[in-house]
Amino acid sequence: MIQRLILTLALSIPTWAQIQIFLFDGTNESPVGAVVDVGTATPGDTVTARLRVRDIGAGPAVLSTLSLAGSGFQLAAYPSLPYTIAPGAETEFKIAFSPASVGSYSAFLLVNTVNIIVRGTASASATLTVAGNTTPLNAGATVDFGQQVKGGSNGKSFTLSNGSNASITVKSISVTGAGFRGPIGQAMPISLASGQSVSFQVAFEPTTGQLFQGTLTVDQRSFVLTGQGLDPPLPGASIVFASTLGSSAQQNSVSILLATASPVGGTGTLTMAFHPAVSGVTDDPAVQFVTGAKRSATVAINAGASVGSFGKDASIGFQTGTTAGTIVFTLTFPNSTQQATLTIAPAAVGFDSTSAVRRVNDLDVSLIGFDNTYSASQVQFTFYDLKGVGLKPGAVTVNVSSYFQQYFSNSPVGGAFALLASFPVSGDVTQVGSVVVQMTNSAGTTTTQQIPFGTATNGLVPGT
């Protein structure tokens, strides 16, 4: 009769009977019986045990009860209840054991109707502190070694102290993980009398400019070690111009010289900015690098090199434009910024090409040049006969201020201009041999050489 009752009860609660509980160490599972031992912890530390509840039946199981009662123990990371477990599937929860003092601990764990006694032991162990901080490190704590240039070494001193009344033996200390080395300065085992302390060191020696992580293990307690490896900084750099003579309408080049050969590769950026000195002018589109982006270039520093590279070249060309002002070059490396300026001083009008042609009833004078002050005010033409004798009445002066102001206000090419002066003539134009042009702006006056008159072909003006 008794046997039949038990069998009936068992059959009436199939969902409870088909779960099984396992202890999981991260790799292996072991079935849990009436008692489970979560291990040993030092007072102040926490040991966590992972338990799994598996449905070993043919139908779904419902986890409806999960409780833990007992000093020093706490449930952690458990599923929201009720929780249905599919056949063959599992759910997991954790028990955290955090003893307050040395001794043996136990608690009652209830999983649905399964009662399990949870045990843990708190044993005295040496407390671990890191130099500069008197607070003992709990197991699992992270010790950050900070930043260290690769190839260098940054050590931290750790102290093991016995605060208990009895002697403690530290059987093993190990350091694992690339970039960390230790323990330095202590041989194992270490016997610590009550109140005694010993120190050892761990070195952080990164080999690359990356984040490193390691583990310091003192007996069964582990601590996380972290450190940031750094690439060595690039050497000091200077911005060097092929020509330090700042003037308009030039193609110059700039290179980056390092104070020493760089121990490491890296990249930076060289930018150009132009600050016009001409009132009302905001920029000159001709001020730009001649390769790549207009005003930004990537500078590559190769390990061992003492000169920066722009692509395959050791320098990069740039144009100085045709506007007075300052060109500011800014070199930006990850750890430094340098600036150099090239001042384009206001200058008298510069002529790039000049020409003069005779037409049947006209004399055309063509002037191509630049006025980097945008202030051209006067043009003077002096005509000469075929023998080079000046023709009366002498210089013909024209006030051109308004024309140039209007032109420069919309100029797409900075201070560059092409001026075509046409002189209607009713006389014999073939008697005019040459012309000299004088042009004045705020910085001075420029005079051309004698420009000989040629004959126009097909209505074209030579040189334009």
Added chain:
Amino acid sequence: MKTFLASVTLSLATIWAQPALTPPQLGFMQDSGNSLRPAFGIAGNFVLGDSLSPTVVSSAFSGSFGLVKTDDSLTVIDRRGQVIASTESQPGSALFGFSRSGAPAFVYLSAENALLAWNGRSFEPTLVDPLSFGMSRVLSIGVSTDGQPVIVGWQDDCLLTVGFSLADGLSQWQVPLLNVAGPVLLLPNGWLIYADLDGVVIRRSDVDTRIAAQLPAHFAFLQMGSDWIEIRGLEGQAQLALRITPGLEQVYTLPQVQQ
């Protein structure tokens, strides 16, 4: 002379009446992305304008007119880039020749081995056949002082300048170009541009002017204006500009255009 002087003086008030100030234009250039762009500015201070045509195969500009070949058209433009005439064309590159006045004269279509002549309104085929003459490859074309086609090309291992007759298509004269290898460019005024180990050479009536320059490994010469030649790197390098104005010869770097 008094009349002349009086006239000059009297006419000063009107010389500025028409727009006489413009951005200086060097010509047109073909950028590394095969776009045709106007080149403004002065020597060493170039500003490239917006693309006029994005798929140019060959181009040249005399200073007055431009000839532009795409895969499907052959176009004549003026100095502002405005189309004067355009005709359909087969794919392939082209070489161009201008008259001394800068007007279009001849176009050689490489793929078709056809020399076309400009009649002022359109292109007409000619009887000139460089390959039948024995040329294996045409490098440049030009115009003789009497308006006949001049072709520079390889015949066996010899680079020749050959003058042809439009009337019958036959060669009239030929001159070997000694110590010259391609690329070469024949200019409307008869000057010849070619490269040597140290840079660029401008041959003017048998007088060579040498301009030191570091040239790309593979390049072509393109006339970009009356005083400017583009040295066009064929492998994406920076484009160079050669100034050929007597006494001012120099090689500059044209700003690169971000594609």
